[in-house]
Amino acid sequence: QVQLVESGGGSVQAGGSLKLSCAASEYGFSVDVMGWFRQAPGKEREGVAAISRYGLTSYPNSVRGRFTISQDNAKNTLWLQMNNLKPEDTAMYYCAARSFGANWLSSKEYNYWGTGTQVTVSS
Helix, strand or coil: CHHHHHEEEEEEEECCEEEEEEEEECCCCCCEEEEEEEEECCCEEEEEEECCCCCCCCCCCCCCEEEEEEEEHHCCCCEEECCCHHHHEEEEEEEEEECCCCCCHHHHHHHCCCCEEEEEEEC
């Protein structure tokens, strides 16, 4: 069982930056990809970044060039650096882990989830 705890959310103005952190109870062989997802009220949960245990990354077009996912396997920590934030980035952000699958940005393939951290971007 992988336990995940996010931190680092908050309120910023458009154009600002935030860095989210996710502390994982383990980063062992049972996890092949870690991801960040977000969900705004009334919208579906969407993947915004994913990283494999070997460091390969994936982003949707909506955040590519603005968000950067990184990890420290030794410290069981995942980060999401978010720059040039926009009001449409406002959402609850979740850290997630999965054991296997094909689509790194599909929430359906993730087994473990944190409780989320709120990000609010004002115009």
